[in-house]
Every structure is written in structure tokens, then in C-alpha cells.
Amino acid sequence: MSSSAHSTEGRGELTSRDDRIIAAVEELQSELIDAVSEAIRIPSINPRYPGQSYDDVVGGEGEVARYMASIYRQIGCETDLFAIEPGRENCVGVLRGRTGGRSLIYNGHIDVVPPGPAEQWTSGDPWSGHVAEGKIWGRGSCDMKAGVVAQAFAARALRSAGVELRGDLILEAVAGEEMMEHELGTTACIERGYRADAAVVSEASAPPTPLAVAPVTPGVMSFTISVEGKATHTSMRGETIRAGGYGAAVGVNAIDKAFIVYGALRHLEDEWSLTKRHPLFRPGHFTIQVGVFVGAPRTGQVPFFVPDLATMECIVWYPPDDDPDSVRGEIERQVSASAELDSWLRAHPPVVEWRHHWPASILDPSHPIVGATCRAHERASGDRATVNGFPAVEDATFLNQAGIPAISYGPGDLRVAHANDEHVEIGELLVATKTYALLAADWCGA
Numbered sequence: 001m002s003s004s005a006h007s008t009e010g011r012g013e014l015t016s017r018d019d020r021i022i023a024a025v026e027e028l029q030s031e032l033i034d035a036v037s038e039a040i041r042i043p044s045i046n047p048r049y050p051g052q053s054y055d056d057v058v059g060g061e062g063e064v065a066r067y068m069a070s071i072y073r074q075i076g077c078e079t080d081l082f083a084i085e086p087g088r089e090n091c092v093g094v095l096r097g098r099t100g101g102r103s104l105i106y107n108g109h110i111d112v113v114p115p116g117p118a119e120q121w122t123s124g125d126p127w128s129g130h131v132a133e134g135k136i137w138g139r140g141s142c143d144m145k146a147g148v149v150a151q152a153f154a155a156r157a158l159r160s161a162g163v164e165l166r167g168d169l170i171l172e173a174v175a176g177e178e179m180m181e182h183e184l185g186t187t188a189c190i191e192r193g194y195r196a197d198a199a200v201v202s203e204a205s206a207p208p209t210p211l212a213v214a215p216v217t218p219g220v221m222s223f224t225i226s227v228e229g230k231a232t233h234t235s236m237r238g239e240t241i242r243a244g245g246y247g248a249a250v251g252v253n254a255i256d257k258a259f260i261v262y263g264a265l266r267h268l269e270d271e272w273s274l275t276k277r278h279p280l281f282r283p284g285h286f287t288i289q290v291g292v293f294v295g296a297p298r299t300g301q302v303p304f305f306v307p308d309l310a311t312m313e314c315i316v317w318y319p320p321d322d323d324p325d326s327v328r329g330e331i332e333r334q335v336s337a338s339a340e341l342d343s344w345l346r347a348h349p350p351v352v353e354w355r356h357h358w359p360a361s362i363l364d365p366s367h368p369i370v371g372a373t374c375r376a377h378e379r380a381s382g383d384r385a386t387v388n389g390f391p392a393v394e395d396a397t398f399l400n401q402a403g404i405p406a407i408s409y410g411p412g413d414l415r416v417a418h419a420n421d422e423h424v425e426i427g428e429l430l431v432a433t434k435t436y437a438l439l440a441a442d443w444c445g446a
């Protein structure tokens with residue numbers, strides 16, 4: 001299909017090939033937007049998301065996977081639909097290269113988080129996928145059906161521009177990312193044999209800069225702290241806290257004690273804002289947040305007792321270069337040190353239990369896929385590319401862990417992901433699609 005008329009023009013061929021690719025994306029613009037809307041209209045909530053009934057929700061991911069399969073087949077890809085868990089299919093489309101080029105994986109997840117109450121959406125139905133104000137609206141628009149569809153349409157544009165790749169381009173639409181079920185999605189694809197010389201995950205890579213090229217992510221861990229008190233009648237409150245009272249012999253308010261620990265964690269978080277730095281992240285990005293704080297009598301959530309249990313559920317974002325064990329140690333030492341300040345806590349130390357850990361994704365920014373993506377973005381947008389850390393975590397971690405060098409680059413902004421009125425800018429969608437197409441031609445060879 002490739003035009004031999006261009007192959008003898010040397011450097012001029014490069015420019016004209018890029019021009020043909022960009023023109024092909026522009027010709028597909030309205031179909032591209034329709035396809036993103038169509039994908040949003042398939043509710044594909046992760047069935048393991050907290051608050052969901054698994055049996056009611058399961059199946060949406062599979063439906064999106066089948067929708068993506070129809071696009072991949074139209075491009076001429078070898079298409080592989082497979083599930084580790086019924087109803088939760090992944091779809092992989094392989095655009096076979098002729099031979100001799102580098103291979104590339106384009107990866108994105110097709111599960112979404114729940115939309116929350118529909119009346120909180122001022123933009124309309126969360127599953128509408130409608131277009132207004134130059135944006136496509138709906139749950140999953142920027143996180144991340146725009147990115148998944150853009151990668152597929154990049155391959156389509158290459159075909160319609162008559163560009164034949166030398167290396168394989170592997171398109172992956174995967175399930176399970178929102179609950180870190182990479183064994184069902186991205187890791188399942190790797191284990192099925194889909195590997196490449198580099199990978200680009202199309203997660204929304206703003207803020208701070210739209211369409212940033214992101215070679216690293218932080219790591220994230222969660223933990224629970226439990227603080228014991230001692231229950232008694234609420235009328236004894238004064239006896240438990242005032243000079244001359246019976247004190248801990250009668251009762252101890254667990255909420256009061258938990259605030260000592262809370263204050264210590266906030267203090268450490270403020271220190272981190274000055275001490276934990278990484279050149280690709282905004283200062284202060286690394287945090288320790290108490291996201292759930294529950295204090296109550298063990299007998300139930302009523303105020304007629306001095307409460308005897310307080311729990312805090314916390315999230316820690318740590319720099320990609322930090323050792324997770326030493327981060328855990330820092331936090332445990334801070335909790336223990338705060339307990340040393342109080343006679344009750346010295347005798348009843350707060351208990352820290354570590355829960356989830358999503359390791360950081362780490363790729364050396366000098367890896368050639370970073371420069372190649374920057375060059376493609378610059379040709380696609382006419383603007384300078386920026387290299388930043390990705391603010392959150394995503395499947396690039398598991399690609400990098402498997403030895404497939406992976407970065408993030410995608411349309412959309414995490415400030416509106418997981419939020420009401422989620423949307424994606426059509427301008428960004430278009431630039432991203434052009435970048436993916438130009439990058440594939442450059443990386444895989446054409």
C-alpha cells in the first residue's frame with residue numbers, strides 16, 4: 001500500500017510522510033470523536049470498585065473490549081479478545097510490521113470509576129458522551145477512553161496514509177486498572193506474550209502541562225492506624241480530662257488520642273513538602289493524607305459514650321526514587337514518636353497496618369522512547385514538549401517491571417478525572433492522535 005513515489009526523495013520524504021499522516025488524522029476527526037463518544041456510552045465501571053455490586057456491574061469492560069475489537073479489525077489488525085475473569089475481556093490488536101523495525105505497545109485501560117450521583121453532573125448524563133464547548137463529556141472521557149481510541153485511530157490513520165510499519169504495533173485495551181488488577185489486564189497481556197521494545201500508556205498526562213511526556217510516576221501506599229481508648233458513660237468526660245479527675249482509670253477518648261497521631265502525620269507531611277523532591281514533580285507533590293477518620297464507641301456510632309476506638313485510613317504518595325521500605329519506616333517512627341508524648345499512648349501504642357502498595361513506575365528520562373515521543377508531539381502540535389512526572393499511578397509500573405520500557409502520554413487532565421463533569425478537550429485528542437501516529441512511524445520505522 002505504501003507509495004514508492006516518495007521513497008526516493010530522501011529527507012523530503014520524511015516531511016511528506018509526516019504531512020500525509022497528519023492529514024489522515026484530520027480527515028478522521030469526526031469519526032474519531034464519534035468513536036470516543038460511543039465508547040463513553042458503554043458504562044464499564046470496574047466491578048470491584050468499592051460500593052459496587054460485582055454481579056450487577058460486571059460485563060461493561062467486555063463490551064468496550066468488543067467495541068475496540070471492531071475498530072482494530074477495521075484497521076486490519078490481528079485481534080485477540082481474552083478474559084482472565086468472565087465479562088472482563090481485554091482486547092489486543094496487532095498491526096504486523098513488515099520486518100526489521102522496533103516494536104511498540106500502545107496501552108490503555110477501558111474500566112472506569114463510578115460516576116456518583118447523576119444530579120451532581122451539571123453537564124448532563126454521565127454516560128452521554130456528548131460534544132459541547134469543544135469537549136467530549138462523560139465518565140471515562142479523559143480517564144481514559146479518549147486515549148484508548150486515539151491510539152487505535154493513530155493506527156487507522158497510518159493505514160489510510162499508506163504508511164506501512166516495519167516493526168509491530170500492538171494496541172491494548174485492558175480491564176481492571178482502576179483497582180490495580182493488572183493480573184487481569186496489562187500483566188495478563190504480557191503473560192500472553194505481548195512484549196515490545198517500548199510502550200506508551202495513554203493516561204491523561206496533565207497537570208501541570210497538557211500532553212506531557214511522563215517517564216516516571218510516584219508510588220502509592222495505604223495504611224490504617226488504630227488508636228485504642230477506654231469506654232465509659234459520656235457524663236464522665238470531665239473526670240477523664242480535668243485536673244483532679246479519675247483520668248484513665250475511668251475512661252479515655254480515642255478521638256482525642258488519635259488527634260495526637262494525626263498532628264504528627266501532618267507535621268511529617270509538611271516536612272516532606274520541603275525535603276522530598278524530584279526534578280520531574282512539582283514541589284510538595286509527595287504527601288501523607290488521612291482520607292478516612294472514624295472515631296466511635298465500639299458499641300455503635302452514638303455519642304453517649306466516651307469513644308474507645310479511632311481509626312484513620314491514610315494514603316502516602318512517595319517519590320519514584322525512594323525505597324518503599326524506608327518510607328514505611330519513616331511513617332512508623334513518626335507514629336511511635338508521637339505516642340511517646342502521651343502516657344496512655346505509651347501504654348497503648350497505635351497500631352499501623354499496611355494495606356495496598358502500587359509501586360512507582362521508573363524509566364530513565366534519557367531512554368529513546370522519551371525523546372521520540374517529544375519529537376512526535378512537537379511535530380503534531382507545533383509546541384515544545386514537556387517532560388514531567390505523571391501525578392498518579394497507572395499500568396506503566398507493570399510494563400516497566402516486566403522489562404518493557406514504558407511512559408505515559410495522553411489527552412486529558414487528572415483534575416477532571418474521577419470528578420463530576422469529566423471531559424476531554426477535542427484539541428488535545430487530535431494532537432495526541434497525531435503524536436501516536438507519527439511516533440509509531442518513527443519508532444517502528446516505515
Ligand SMILES: [Zn+2]
Pocket residue numbers: 109143144177203394
Ligand atoms: Zn486511568
